[in-house]
Amino acid sequence: MQSNMTTSTKSNKIIELDIDIDIDTDDQYNNSSTGVGVFVEQHTTTTMAQSKMEESVSEKMVHHKLHPNSKVAVGDKKIIKMLTAAIEAIPTSHQSLDSSKVWISFWVLNGLDMLDSLDTYPAISKRTADYFSILQNKDGGFGGGNSNTSHVVSTFASVSTLFAVGTEEAYNIINRETMYRFLMEMKTPEGAFRTEKEGEVDSRSTYCAIAVASFLNILTDQLVENVAEYLARCQTYEGGFGAYPGNEAHGGYTFCSVAALSILNKLDMIDMNSLHRWITLRQTEEGGFQGRANKLVDTCYAYWQGAVYIIIQAYLDIDQTLKNEDVGGNEQQSNSNHSIEKQLYDQKKLQEYVLICCQDNKHGGFSDHPGRGKDFYHTCYGLSGVSLSQHNDIYKTVNDINHHIQQESTPPCTKQSDAFQVDQVGPILEPVHPIYNIRLKKLIKGLKYFRSLEKINI
Numbered sequence: 294m295q296s297n298m299t300t301s302t303k304s305n306k307i308i309e310l311d312i313d314i315d316i317d318t319d320d321q322y323n324n325s326s327t328g329v330g331v332f333v334e335q336h337t338t339t340t341m342a343q344s345k346m347e348e349s350v351s352e353k354m355v356h357h358k359l360h361p362n363s364k365v366a367v368g369d370k371k372i373i374k375m376l377t378a379a380i381e382a383i384p385t386s387h388q389s390l391d392s393s394k395v396w397i398s399f400w401v402l403n404g405l406d407m408l409d410s411l412d413t414y415p416a417i418s419k420r421t422a423d424y425f426s427i428l429q430n431k432d433g434g435f436g437g438g439n440s441n442t443s444h445v446v447s448t449f450a451s452v453s454t455l456f457a458v459g460t461e462e463a464y465n466i467i468n469r470e471t472m473y474r475f476l477m478e479m480k481t482p483e484g485a486f487r488t489e490k491e492g493e494v495d496s497r498s499t500y501c502a503i504a505v506a507s508f509l510n511i512l513t514d515q516l517v518e519n520v521a522e523y524l525a526r527c528q529t530y531e532g533g534f535g536a537y538p539g540n541e542a543h544g545g546y547t548f549c550s551v552a553a554l555s556i557l558n559k560l561d562m563i564d565m566n567s568l569h570r571w572i573t574l575r576q577t578e579e580g581g582f583q584g585r586a587n588k589l590v591d592t593c594y595a596y597w598q599g600a601v602y603i604i605i606q607a608y609l610d611i612d613q614t615l616k617n618e619d620v621g622g623n624e625q626q627s628n629s630n631h632s633i634e635k636q637l638y639d640q641k642k643l644q645e646y647v648l649i650c651c652q653d654n655k656h657g658g659f660s661d662h663p664g665r666g667k668d669f670y671h672t673c674y675g676l677s678g679v680s681l682s683q684h685n686d687i688y689k690t691v692n693d694i695n696h697h698i699q700q701e702s703t704p705p706c707t708k709q710s711d712a713f714q715v716d717q718v719g720p721i722l723e724p725v726h727p728i729y730n731i732r733l734k735k736l737i738k739g740l741k742y743f744r745s746l747e748k749i750n751i
């Protein structure tokens with residue numbers, strides 16, 4: 294059948310097609326009732342949002358090029374001021390998050406730690422220990438806020454915060470025996486964990502349970518039984534992982550499965566090639582990462598997706614030392630120090646998206662998209678993602694962590710200074726561990742402390 298479609302509406306682009314094919318003319322396959330031909334490129338809510346995003350990103354980039362001296366480095370004191378202010382008073386914009394106080398604590402304190410500005414804050418260890426000791430319930434888990442019942446995800450945020458503070462005073466408020474019983478009680482026969490009694494079951498609560506047990510050295514055979522099998526079943530045909538088996542692949546949940554499988558040393562159970570392919574497609578033209586196919590780029594995925602790249606790099610042990618190869622195949626030290634072909638993603642572009650497009654230059658902090666209000670969640674994960682992108686050797690810590698715990702040494706991380714020449718000023722952030730999102734120095738100290746304690750009675 295000869296078909297020549299030139300349908301046009303106000304918001305539709307015209308695409309002319311001259312095609313010679315046999316098509317099924319059954320009415321149910323015929324779009325004529327909408328007045329829109331199947332070959333007409335339609336503007337949908339999704340494509341319009343994407344176009345708007347592209348416009349705002351290019352405006353930010355153009356503005357940055359025209360004003361190269363405008364500050365965009367995270368070294369600016371404003372971000373530290375914005376985070377420290379939250380220790381004393383949570384802004385009204387975050388007041389609805391009453392049952393996520395443990396999360397706000399983590400985002401703020403971990404953010405400050407990445408900026409090397411936590412330990413000097415007056416009485417931070419005692420204040421954190423006092424507050425979190427109120428939140429640990431008799432059943433062993435932590436609630437998200439005052440008088441809240443125990444929740445596995447809040448428990449992960451609490452233990453992470455105590456690790457970020459990194460003192461024995463903070464560690465010692467945790468009751469490991471009741472914690473172990475709480476986690477075992479949340480475990481399901483299929484190898485996952487529920488968020489709370491009668492709560493939902495997914496890879497997020499499963500990662501949180503495994504990470505907490507790994508932090509506290511209570512990762513027993515019983516606790517991990519069938520867990521890797523459950524997490525591996527969350528991998529979809531796309532290559533990423535969903536919240537539970539059969540669910541759509543998404544960056545947050547891909548992080549959860551991949552990070553937990555890495556802790557369990559079971560990454561060989563998944564299809565690594567298809568994961569690698571899926572994650573590679575998640576860096577968008579804007580430089581940041583999207584959470585899933587056809588969705589908008591968002592600052593928080595700088596960590597959720599960024600960490601997955603680093604874990605893959607560690608698994609494949611891809612050496613990212615910045616070297617160039619000359620035509621004869623000999624390795625030479627690079628002058629430019631930015632060798633994209635040695636990176637699994639473009640680490641410079643990722644930093645540009647976060648630092649240039651999503652930073653509040655007036656008051657500090659990051660938003661999810663350009664021009665939107667900043668918040669503590671995106672500030673923390675923006676910093677974590679930028680930190681992962683600034684340290685070339687960070688992937689090695691995934692493989693070498695036990696060695697560093699024995700030595701109590703912080704692994705040396707080569708700085709990728711070129712990738713940070715977004716503003717040519719400002720410090721490189723403290724390196725964080727991709728699996729736990731805790732500054733390396735603090736993670737090693739905490740893991741060593743909990744490994745030095747006696748085994749719990751189970």
Ligand SMILES: CC(C)=CCC/C(C)=C/CC/C(C)=C/COP(=O)(O)OP(=O)(O)O
Binds near residue numbers: 544
């Ligand atoms: C350890 C821990 C707590 C992990 C949680 C990881 C996780 C599930 C993160 C995703 C959070 C997020 C941005 C959801 C938005 O989904 P959306 O559908 O609104 O966003 P989209 O449009 O970007 O897909």
Ligand SMILES: [Zn+2]
Binds near residue numbers: 594671
């Ligand atoms: Zn986000």
